[in-house]
Amino acid sequence: PKVPKVPTWEAVLEEQLPPADLVDKLERLALVDFRTKQGLACLEKAVRFAGQLHAVDTSGVEPMDSVLEDALHLRGDAVTEGDCAEELLGLAERTVEEYFVAPPNIPLPTREERSAMLKHSEF
């Protein structure tokens, strides 16, 4: 049988946990703040849970990346939509003369800066 009947994972050692700078990088890429040691522990559990997939032997099996069974539909090159600027701009909180407004790309502040900012917040 390919799937073992009893869990075969072992506890992950401290050294094997993702290093702090890797966590920083993940936080910046996903714009998620793991914030506390509890958050990190949660991340570790999630990674370990997903790691169970490695226990399954998938050699020779093509990964399935879509549940779609129909062939890809090809569309003709005629204009059928667009021209709804008003409707779309109406969804945005801030617009300037028919442009959407986005704050400039500021990278996520470092952990120290964030702690300083959130010192007085309830979280």
Added chain:
Amino acid sequence: MAASCVVASELLQNTKQISMFFPKTSRFIRRISTSNLQCDKQHQLKTNSASQQLVGVVGLEIHAQINSNTKLFSGSPVRFSAPPNSLVSFLDASLPGTLPVLNRRCVEAAVMTGLALNCTINKKSLFDRKHYFYADLPAGYQITQQRRPIAVDGTLTYSFLSGKKRSQVIRKHVHVKQIQLEQDSGKSLHDDVRSQTLIDLNRAGVGLMELVMEPDMNCGEEAAAAVRELQLILQALGTCQGNMSEGQLRVDANVSVHRPGEPLGIRTEVKNLNSIRYLARAIDYEIQRQIGVVQRGETVQNETRAYDSKSGETVPMRDKEGLQDYRFMPEPNLPPLIVYEDDASLPSGIDPGQAVVVQEIKEGLPELPSVRRERLVQTYGLLPEHSFTLVNEDGLMEYFEEVMKGTRREPRKVIGWVTNELLGQLKQRDLSVSQSPISPAALAELLELQETGHISSSIAKQVYQEMWNSPGKTAAQTIQEQDLGLVSDVAQLHSICQKVVDSHPDEVCAIRSGNTKVLNKLMGLVQKETKGRADPVLVMDILKQKTS
């Protein structure tokens, strides 16, 4: 060896200074310095295996906007300028509940381009999501083809003119690693004053073909020639209009330096290149800059740099925090894209509108630039460098063929007029062929007059100048007004020649004693008398008679 490298960078410094004081000559000087110092020298050095010179290595990543009516995955229009956010559908704005639907025309365009570049077309290709956060990417990811693109493993063959007279056609190849279909992002306008970014999604979702090339090139001139050839191919196919200044063709250059035989050096990415000329300059500057860095013992930073056309330098761009992790994942909303080899391999009962057949597309390919050049050489007996110039300049080939229709003069004698006289004047005045004040018919008329013996070649050049100065007048009018017609009246010529012979007894002696070259001097004097209108053949005969 190190010394000549220093000389090279010093020379670049000097040319920069010269170009500061004499701005018009800068273009000229820079062209000479790049072509002579960079490519030729580097090629010489490459063959000498004992050499320790640093050479540049250039790889290009090209994004070509697909010439289609609608976007890649939505039915909104593709147009260059339109009111902001007026060409945006719900999918392009990435509103929840929308799904991508692939545009057939984009698939055909990718297959056509792949075939023109001798690629292998993957019958089954896949779509992926590439994640990164940026305000002009509303979904937070771009749909692209990272795992299995639609075309792989091709070759772009390009040429450029080299040598002292730019008469040698050098042919090179670049390996095309892959061609993939992907979405374009929107446009962001940075308002630093109010610290905000304005987003226009008109361009978001437009189909792009990303062409990834191997780092087979060594300098700006090669890269520029390769991009020019690609532009011509894409324009001939109609898959991309190739206008770099409008952003239809975007080129990023990966530049590094190393010693031949050693592993490749750290590369920098040069972006913001919106013309072929800037591309060549930026690459050459970057190569020189990196050589300088390495020679000072420092390390080249792996960074993104932008080209500043005013200073001619590359400057670091927004820092990218080291390597990005795009977290590629398969696009779950799109099944694999299947294209069929030929009609025989079509599954039964399939709707023809749903089947892209490679064989059909192959048979429908238009004439590619390389084939066109060959045809010109075959049809008109031109030299390769001439047909290269004809195809390289927009509209010049058509101009030449029009002229040929209007005159019986040999193509080889006409080509010089088109590639030197006409093109030279156009370039000086910064005009395109379509803006030429002299029409093909007018030039043909002038050449026909020369061919039929009405005017001499030197007069033809004079009349040509006049045609530029007064565009309304035809050649025939000018000839009549200024009485420039060829003098073939034998009696008149005899008397003029006699006059010249009589007034130059020393020269006549020299000729009689065997120095026939002096005949040319007498010929020159006769031409001066007749203001260049004498029939040279007749005059030569008469002079020979009189001095024998």
